[in-house]
Amino acid sequence: MEKIKNLAASIENHASFDYISKLAEQLIWFVDQNIELSRAADGTIFFGDHRTKIESILELTPFKIGHLEDAHFCSAKFLRELSYGSSHNYNDSEIVLFYLFPEFRQIDYKKVDEIRFGIPVALIxxxxxxxxxxxxxxxxxxxxxxxxxxxxxxxxxxxxxxxxGVIDATNYLGLGNAFDKMLQEKRRERDGLRSNLTKVGLITLVIPVIFLLSGTSNFIQSLFSDDVKTSVSSISTFVFSIALEALLLYYFRIIYGQWLIAKKHVLQLSLRHEMCAFVNEYAKSAKDMDRTTLSKFENLVFSELSADLNAPPSVYDAVDSIAKVISSLKKPES
Incomplete structure (x- = not known):
């Protein structure tokens, strides 16, 4: 109150003396009040916030006209809000009417609008x-x-x-596993054919070795001997040996052909098994790629296994060859 009075006393010759003195008079009335106030909804927060704002302005040093205006407006705002949020009614107090019905042109009309409309609208x-x-x-x-x-x-x-990605990997693993199984089967078939080829080849060599070890000269002499019994026995042995040798050579050729086919199949399956690594990219790009390129890829991976070997001679061909050998031996010398 002392600050307000000193400020009012220092402006006796000021152009806005009436306006400032009215502010000081009403603010002194406000500060001098000693009344119990209550507000049910948010009393503690409400009173604490307004008291802090007003005190912070009044404690400013030096205390100027602008501080007086701010403290006066905060006090009027406090009473206006209190009138809407409690049983008290200060809307007819001079400090509130100062803004509701402004008489001085120095009043900031933003403050007038806030007191008139802002507070009621906010509370309503x-x-x-x-x-x-x-x-x-x-x-x-x-x-x-x-x-x-x-x-x-x-x-x-x-x-x-x-x-x-897991599905693609599973598809690749499934296709790769299928080719792996075929590879294992073909490798077993190839190894079995190689074992049989070796056995037949060894048996085929046994007959000439036996003749060499038994002595070919005695056998040839008994073959052309005057003794009919000995000659027939030698001829029978010779014919049987030739037939057996031809039969063994025939089967040797068959097994050899099948072994070559199995080797080629293993090579083709190995290539296709390696190509399975590209099946995911193939599936993704199949819609956009040229059909000719796709057909080449499909033919490489999914076509049948090819042998491309000449067919082995039939049994009749082998018998016919043996008969020709025997008939050439029986022809008399010219």
Whole structure:
């Protein structure tokens, strides 16, 4: 109050003396009041906030006209809000009427609008404002959920890509496993044919070795001997040996041909097994690639195994060859 009085006394010759003195008079009345006030809804917070604002202005040093105006407006605002939020009614007090019905041109009309309309509208619309704030808070949560959903969408797409990668890998493993099984079977077949080829070849060599070890000269002499019994026995042995040798050579050729086919099949299956590594890219690019390129790839991987070897002679061919050998031996010398 001393600050306010000193400020009012120092402006006796000021052009706005009436305006400033009215401010000082009403503010002194406000500060000098000693009344018990109550506000049910938010009393503690309400009184504490307004008291802090008014005190902070009044304690400024040096105390100027602008500080007087601010303290006067805060005091009027306090009484105006108190009149709407409690059983007290200070709307007819001079400090509030100073803004409701302004008489001085020095009054800031923003303050007039705040006292006239701002405070009533804010208090009347307070429930709606709470709803709006609640809705705004909910919208913020929805936006946060949308952002979270976007992140989950990205994660789901990443999971789908990983799952698709697992499916592609499974398809590749399935196709590769099928070729691996065929490879194992063909390798066993190839190894078995090679073993049989070796056995037949060794047996084929046994007959000439036996003749060499038994002595060919005695055998040839008994073959052309005058003794019919000995000659027939030698001829029979010789013919049987030739037939057996020809039969062994025939089967040797068959087994050898089958062994070559098995080797070629193993080579083709190995190539196709390696080409399975490109099946994923092939599946992805099949829609956009040229059909000619795709047909070449499909023919390489999914076509039948080829042998491309001449067919072995039939049994009749072998018998016919043996008969020709025997008949050439029986022809008399010219």
């Amino acid at each position: 619309l307070e429930p709606q404002i709470k709803e709006i704030n609640s809705t705004h808070s909910m919208l913020k949560k929805v936006e946060a959920w949308e952002e979270s959903l976007k992140q989950w969408d990205v994660r789901v797409k990443q999971s789908e890509d990983r799952y698709q």
